[in-house]
Amino acid sequence: MKYSGKKTVFLFLWLGVCLLAGFGTALLAVRRSEAFFYKKAALMAAGAPERAGEMMRSLKREEPAEEAAGEILLKRFGYEEGGFTREAFGSLTGWLLLFYSLAAGGGMLWYTMGAKRRRRRILELEEYLVRINNGEYDTGIGNREDEYSRLQDEIYKTVVNIRESREEAHKGRENLAVSLTDISHQLKTPLTSLSLLQELLEEQVKGEEGRQLLARMEQQTGHIRSLTAALLTLSRLDAGVLPLVKKEEDLQEVLSFAAETVRSLTEDKKQEVRITGGEGKLLCCDLGWTGEAVANILKNCSEHTPEGGCIRIHVTQNTIYTRILIDDEGPGLTSEECRRIFERFYKGTGGDRDSAGVGLALAKSLTESQNGELRAENRKEGGARFLMTFYQ
Structure with a gap:
């Protein structure tokens, strides 16, 4: 003025x-x-x-x-x-x-x-x-009086509000991660007790019906354990406190690790996991968590691929990115599934009834936390395709 x-x-x-x-x-x-x-x-x-x-x-x-x-x-x-x-x-x-x-x-x-x-x-x-x-919340834009002084004041107020909001949100995510960690530790004790009780019951139960009930109890206990671990990982990713040790890894080793994780599932359905293009290629990533992300995608592909089918993994690499293509032989994705498949707790058609719907959401978060992106589409030949891209 x-x-x-x-x-x-x-x-x-x-x-x-x-x-x-x-x-x-x-x-x-x-x-x-x-x-x-x-x-x-x-x-x-x-x-x-x-x-x-x-x-x-x-x-x-x-x-x-x-x-x-x-x-x-x-x-x-x-x-x-x-x-x-x-x-x-x-x-x-x-x-x-x-x-x-x-x-x-x-x-x-x-x-x-x-x-x-x-x-x-x-x-x-x-x-x-x-x-x-870029996250630099300095206020070094001078304090002169000109026609932009009012705009400068409004920018400063907005910056202060954004910084306070981000700090509060970050603290909230950290508190949530801590709370979930505490809950996870609290759940471990009753889960361990349940496992011990199941072992004791196996020695006493003699009938086939009782054994089937124990098997279902063990399955549900494992489901609770895996769901708890997935939610804990997601909360730590949201809070930015999940430790990722990134280094040059043999891509073939990463994919083999993921395939080994779901071997019991694919062997039960007599499915083959075929890996091509990964030989001699390196990827800067966290071996364990990247393998976890790929394994979650493979698990989804195995659920939708018919018995005796094949899940194909193909790798392409250039100076800009490394891309991992994972194809299944299932019925493909509906338009709604294409939009929502990576949402937490979303269950598409034809999936496992016991699935919690967090595997693909976890895979997406793990990929994005390593300068990558994950998306899904339908193949022209039929079936779904997951495109996991890591940028250099």
Whole structure:
């Protein structure tokens, strides 16, 4: 606001200077015309001193007939109307051109300097926003008074609010991770007790029906254990406290580790996991967690691939990214599944009834935490395809 007031005062002062300059120019023109008239009258009086009084009296009279006769007489000697002021007009025109050239030059200089100053201020604010996007919450954009002062104040307030919100959100995620960790540890004790009780019951139960009930109990206990571990991992990923040890790993080893994790599931359905393109390729990643992500995708593919089918893993690599393609031979994905397949607790059609719906969500989070992305699509040949891309 202060800058706007100063700018208005400056504009009024400039307008006043221009008006004064115009008034002065008009006054100068009048005085120059009077000086020319006085000079020419003096020359005429000096040329005929004996008739000077008569000539001066004639100048004071306004007789149209004598004025017309005088004009004819002047034309006879080569003097026409305006001839006495041409020289003065030329000199005055030069002064006017000089003045307006200086005024235009000053205006252009003022405009150019103002535009340069505005560009510099806009660049400062732009760089400030870039630093904010990079997580640098400094306030080093100056404290000057100009037309951008209000915008600067609003940016500063927004930055403070964003920083406080992010800090609160980060603390909330950390607290959630701690709480889930505590819950996980608390669950381990009853789960261990259940496992011991199941072992004791196996020794006492003799009938086939009892053994089946114990098998279902063991299955559900394992399901609770795996679900608890997955939720704990997801919460630690959200809070940014999951330790990832990234180093150059043999990609074939990573994929083999993942395939070995789901071997019992694929062997029960007589399925084959075929890996191609991974030989001799390296990937900067965390071996254990990356293998966990791939294993969760393989588990989903195994659930949808018919018995005796094949799950194919193919690797492509260039200077920009490493891509892992995982194809199944299932019925493919519906439009809703394509949109929601990576949502937590979402269960698509044809999946395992005991699945909690967090495996693919965990795979996506683990991939993104390592500068990667995960998406799903349908293959032209039929079946679903998962594209896991890690950028260099």
